[in-house]
Amino acid sequence: MDAFRISVSDEVLDDLRARLARSRFTSPSAAGWDAGVDPAYLRSLVAYWGGEFDWRAAETRLNAYPQFIDRGQHFVHRRRDSSRPPVLLAHGWPSSFVEMLPLADLLDVDVVIPTLPGFLWSSLPEGPLTRAAIAEGFHQLMTETLGYERYFAFGGDIGGAASGWLATMYPGEVAGLHVIHGPFPADFDAHPITPAEQAFFDAEAARDEWDSGYSDIMSTRPDTIAAALADSPSGLAAWILDKYRAWSDCDGDLESRWDRDTLCTALTLYWVTESIGTSFRQYLDYPSNAPRPTITVPVAVTQSHEIDMDAFPRSIAERAASDIRQYSAPHRGGHFLALEEPQLIADQLTAFMRAVS
Structure with missing residues (x-):
């Protein structure tokens, strides 16, 4: 057993900020969050992540x-x-x-x-x-x-x-x-x-009608979506923020449950460890689970x-x-x-x- 300390290099952080600064954002397909992450919110959060967020303090x-x-x-x-x-x-x-x-x-x-x-x-x-x-x-x-x-x-x-x-x-x-x-x-x-x-069971089926897309992709084509998320920090943020808002008890207001520093800390950890793709593995391997x-x-x-x-x-x-x-x-x-x-x-x-x- 070895003691461990988080230590992200300046080069990794500089690269992250450069990628965030070059982010391209989509036009909204519907109002607000009706079609996924609100592009306006994502733009704002990405600007905070690349500018005001202090990773060294979080570290x-x-x-x-x-x-x-x-x-x-x-x-x-x-x-x-x-x-x-x-x-x-x-x-x-x-x-x-x-x-x-x-x-x-x-x-x-x-x-x-x-x-x-x-x-x-x-x-x-x-x-x-x-x-x-x-x-x-x-x-x-x-x-x-x-x-x-x-x-x-x-x-x-x-x-x-x-x-x-x-x-x-x-x-x-x-x-x-x-x-x-x-x-x-x-x-x-x-x-x-x-x-x-x-x-x-009926309520679960109704939920799956609008919230199972992420799981379907991660269960069948994890490496395809991971290629995009591993290359784009703003894309990674969109993929994760969608679930933070949909699954938390926030009544549509994400930051009523997650302050921006907590959000950016979570996103940075996934980014600097390059682990978003491997975090999908349990979805791909789910059929291998036996009855408990x-x-x-x-x-x-x-x-x-x-x-x-x-x-x-x-x-x-x-x-x-x-x-x-x-x-x-x-x-x-x-x-x-x-x-x-x-x-x-x-x-x-x-x-x-x-x-x-």
């Missing part, structure tokens, strides 16, 4: 957190003087460890924040990047590298799904699982689908408030997990809930860990 803030790399796995490891088990905080796409830092600051136990394989400085494993493969790497980090005997896992999106696999693969070591997207069962054969469950067994460890759910997730019924989670100890739907905070509502998650995660450990 200093991030380096205040102890970071390490072990066997190709980048992670933050912040220790606290606590007798309770630590917690692993797992992010999703299009995110990074930065999403979990405000939450980590509020917790009174040891915190480990791994960067997903293929994201930033974490390398891809051999073979398909499945949720189980991610979980295996996380468990190796927690037990072999850091020496913890038991730990909690928290996450959403890819990180939440991988944490679900952690719970099923290593129930003796995972003390409890906390997720912001209720887990899905391997199938719905045990009981007839309820009206509430069908309403959720029932989760038997204690589970907490804090349901995110995004797109169709308000329609998610607890019964679906109960099909997937046999021991749900805590369930809430606070109706605030979206796909990036730990960043959007860190105090809410800190309170609920802490209550869960104290009740279980």
Whole structure:
């Protein structure tokens, strides 16, 4: 395990600013964000990113957190003087460890924040990047590298799904699982689908009518879109900002949840690590995922408030997990809930860990 500090060269930053200054912008196809990222907003954000944004200040803030790399796995490891088990905080796409830092600051136990394989400085494993493969790497980090005997896992999106696999693969070591997207069962054969469950499936289908294009491309032609995003920082910004706005609980106002420095920090991390293409790998490899067994460890759910997730019924989670100890739907905070509502998650995660450990 080697200590790690973020250190981006002046040459890389100069090149980024030069590319941003030469950005070309499209004409709007519809009003505002109706056809994707608003070109006027993108132009404004790109100007800020290339001009006012202070990467060196952001770099200093991030380096205040102890970071390490072990066997190709980048992670933050912040220790606290606590007798309770630590917690692993797992992010999703299009995110990074930065999403979990405000939450980590509020917790009174040891915190480990791994960067997903293929994201930033974490390398891809051999073979398909499945949720189980991610979980295996996380468990190796927690037990072999850091020496913890038991730990909690928290996450959403890819990180939440991988944490679900952690719970099923290593129930003796995972003390409890906390997720912001209720887990899905391997199938719905045990009981007839309820009206509430069908309403959720219908809502999901409706969402896919207008929000599945990114996934379709990344699942079938990731290298094609990655070629454009790896060459154009403004294109990279458009691809990511579209999801930050659509998936966060911002009511259409992106900067009500993401200040510009946080946005530019996230974008810069993807750019300087040249990892946007490898961050798509889990989409391409998704068909390699096997059905996940029932989760038997204690589970907490804090349901995110995004797109169709308000329609998610607890019964679906109960099909997937046999021991749900805590369930809430606070109706605030979206796909990036730990960043959007860190105090809410800190309170609920802490209550869960104290009740279980």
